[in-house]
Amino acid sequence: MSVDKVPTYAKLAGDFRTAIVAGSLSPGDALPTENELAKRYQTSRVTVRKALNTLCSEGLVESHQGKGYFVLRPEYDRYSMRFDLVRPEHEIKYDRMAVIEAPPEVRSVLSLAPGSLVVLLQLALLQDGRAVASEDKYLPYGKGVPTIESVIHYADFPELADKRLSSYKLHCELRISAELPSPEHARLLKCDKTEPLLAVRRIILSERGETVGYGVAYLREGYGHISALSGYNGGNLKTGLRNA
Amino acid sequence: MSVDKVPTYAKLAGDFRTAIVAGSLSPGDALPTENELAKRYQTSRVTVRKALNTLCSEGLVESHQGKGYFVLRPEYDRYSMRFDLVRPEHEIKYDRMAVIEAPPEVRSVLSLAPGSLVVLLQLALLQDGRAVASEDKYLPYGKGVPTIESVIHYADFPELADKRLSSYKLHCELRISAELPSPEHARLLKCDKTEPLLAVRRIILSERGETVGYGVAYLREGYGHISALSGYNGGNLKTGLRNA
DNA sequence: AAGTGGTCTAGACCACTGA
DNA sequence: CAGTGGTCTAGACCACTTG
Numbered sequence: 197m198s199v200d201k202v203p204t205y206a207k208l209a210g211d212f213r214t215a216i217v218a219g220s221l222s223p224g225d226a227l228p229t230e231n232e233l234a235k236r237y238q239t240s241r242v243t244v245r246k247a248l249n250t251l252c253s254e255g256l257v258e259s260h261q262g263k264g265y266f267v268l269r270p271e272y273d274r275y276s277m278r279f280d281l282v283r284p285e286h287e288i289k290y291d292r293m294a295v296i297e298a299p300p301e302v303r304s305v306l307s308l309a310p311g312s313l314v315v316l317l318q319l320a321l322l323q324d325g326r327a328v329a330s331e332d333k334y335l336p337y338g339k340g341v342p343t344i345e346s347v348i349h350y351a352d353f354p355e356l357a358d359k360r361l362s363s364y365k366l367h368c369e370l371r372i373s374a375e376l377p378s379p380e381h382a383r384l385l386k387c388d389k390t391e392p393l394l395a396v397r398r399i400i401l402s403e404r405g406e407t408v409g410y411g412v413a414y415l416r417e418g419y420g421h422i423s424a425l426s427g428y429n430g431g432n433l434k435t436g437l438r439n440a
Numbered sequence: 441m442s443v444d445k446v447p448t449y450a451k452l453a454g455d456f457r458t459a460i461v462a463g464s465l466s467p468g469d470a471l472p473t474e475n476e477l478a479k480r481y482q483t484s485r486v487t488v489r490k491a492l493n494t495l496c497s498e499g500l501v502e503s504h505q506g507k508g509y510f511v512l513r514p515e516y517d518r519y520s521m522r523f524d525l526v527r528p529e530h531e532i533k534y535d536r537m538a539v540i541e542a543p544p545e546v547r548s549v550l551s552l553a554p555g556s557l558v559v560l561l562q563l564a565l566l567q568d569g570r571a572v573a574s575e576d577k578y579l580p581y582g583k584g585v586p587t588i589e590s591v592i593h594y595a596d597f598p599e600l601a602d603k604r605l606s607s608y609k610l611h612c613e614l615r616i617s618a619e620l621p622s623p624e625h626a627r628l629l630k631c632d633k634t635e636p637l638l639a640v641r642r643i644i645l646s647e648r649g650e651t652v653g654y655g656v657a658y659l660r661e662g663y664g665h666i667s668a669l670s671g672y673n674g675g676n677l678k679t680g681l682r683n684a
Numbered sequence: 685a686a687g688t689g690g691t692c693t694a695g696a697c698c699a700c701t702g703a
Numbered sequence: 704c705a706g707t708g709g710t711c712t713a714g715a716c717c718a719c720t721t722g
Binding site for chain 2: 690691692693694695699700701702
């Protein structure tokens with residue numbers, strides 16, 4: 197007999213992954229039942245389930261209690277991506293720190309009343325002395341945040357903040373668009389007012405869905421492009437990105 | 441005794457998820473061993489493993505054979521996103537179909553020799569009669585593709601193609617940038633030549649990593665914004681997007 | 685009622701890490 | 704070497720779907 201180098205569950209999952217990817221199993225098709233597969237592969241139901249759960253988390257199949265497992269349609273519109281505004285080669289230049297009345301866009305995103313105060317932190321990223329990106333960060337001011345200093349310390353946003361802390365509490369939404377710079381940003385980035393910039397808005401949400409921070413980054417051409425990956429390995433971001 | 445409505449594995453996973461998210465467990469910390477948890481929760485090792493595997497696939501912890509489970513650092517720079525260029529409310533207007541000599545950018549992406557021919561499919565998306573986006577699609581021409589017609593039929597790209605087929609074979613890479621329209625695209629989109637556009641390049645790769653298609657889409661302001669989500673639920677795209 | 689997946693047990697043996 | 708996670712078994716009971 198052959199040496200069982202590959203675990204049974206991996207072999208089983210591999211067989212069906214291949215069948216689905218190759219098209220011998222089409223979306224909507226039912227897989228054999230767990231008991232049937234346990235017989236066919238001379239193994240236990242637990243092992244069969246482990247294999248099928250793998251396929252589930254890869255987004256290839258779906259289980260329905262009392263019915264069975266069914267092949268899903270591939271989803272072409274899902275992507276995984278990385279986005280770091282700040283990279284090791286950058287120099288961060290803080291341009292402005294101030295407590296200001298929230299502009300309308302910021303009020304709307306942070307759900308603030310008119311006249312509310314926010315802390316504004318404005319910075320530019322330099323690469324080889326040239327400004328390649330900027331970011332305006334806004335944080336609500338007041339409400340249990342006694343000093344400007346503590347807000348500003350917090351204003352670096354989690355990815356820059358103290359990594360030991362319980363920052364799993366936060367998540368983040370990105371909105372990407374193309375814009376021309378405002379006069380202020382044209383000055384900050386030392387770019388022409390007709391240069392198209394990639395605008396990346398970052399909304400930082402607490403575990404309860406409250407917006408706790410808002411950042412608007414502008415990336416200059418050449419510097420500013422973002423990559424994303426899609427694939428049948430939709431279940432796992434790590435895998436998806438390693439392929440890049 | 442209380443009714444066991446919540447499965448043991450879910451309770452166990454929930455306890456540790458909470459502890460990690462709340463910060464009582466910090467990145468680098470070791471979790472109790474499987475046997476220890478089995479005792480503590482009065483359950484079997486299989487159930488403990490199911491709980492811990494859940495946390496693994498959520499990206500909260502990592503296992504090391506012979507050592508144990510350890511809490512990971514959150515990754516703020518990972519996002520999941522959807523991107524559909526074509527939506528139900530759009531009318532597709534094909535503008536041009538032709539076999540042309542590949543422009544340099546296309547040659548480079550598709551790894552073609554100078555002078556190679558490609559099929560170009562150029563279309564505009566209309567919403568309420570207004571052009572909101574365009575896309576230029578390029579496919580290698582020749583090599584077992586006998587007729588222009590079959591290439592053009594294929595040129596709609598998988599997300600528009602026959603959904604029954606084994607399209608799990610393909611995956612896709614996106615590159616997003618901000619650009620001003622070329623004169624041709626300004627005409628096609630009926631927009632000003634100073635209007636910043638979101639450029640989304642789509643590279644379609646076969647399972648062997650060969651580029652089989654290339655598309656450049658331009659999205660107009662207002663229409664053109666893309667959203668992405670990050671969070672501790674990094675393991676699963678579906679979950680990530682449902683929170684949106 | 686029969687068949688399906690969902691949860692769970694109490695063992696077992698293996699491969700790997702570290703003292 | 705003892706302890707860890709990785710794989711696996713042969714059952715069991717439950718909840719759900721379908722006839």
